[in-house]
Amino acid sequence: MSDEIAAVVRALHPLRQPPATAGWNRDELADLLGDAPRAGAAVLIALRDLPQPKVVFTLRDGGLRTHAG
Numbered sequence: 155m156s157d158e159i160a161a162v163v164r165a166l167h168p169l170r171q172p173p174a175t176a177g178w179n180r181d182e183l184a185d186l187l188g189d190a191p192r193a194g195a196a197v198l199i200a201l202r203d204l205p206q207p208k209v210v211f212t213l214r215d216g217g218l219r220t221h222a223g
Contacts, residue, residue, distance in 0.1 A: 158207045
């Protein structure tokens with residue numbers, strides 16, 4: 155495993171152990187979102203462990219009811 159990929163893996167929180175404190179940008183997000191209802195969400199990041207590590211991006215189908223685009 156490359157050093158870059160290993161650093162990302164160390165920084166991630168497993169689902170069974172979410173962060174104990176608010177995120178660094180919580181206040182900024184609260185300003186942007188206001189009092190809008192919140193829904194649970196997750197982020198999936200695909201990493202390719204190559205000599206030059208790569209992040210794989212995807213685009214969700216625009217026809218989805220939530221999180222489209």
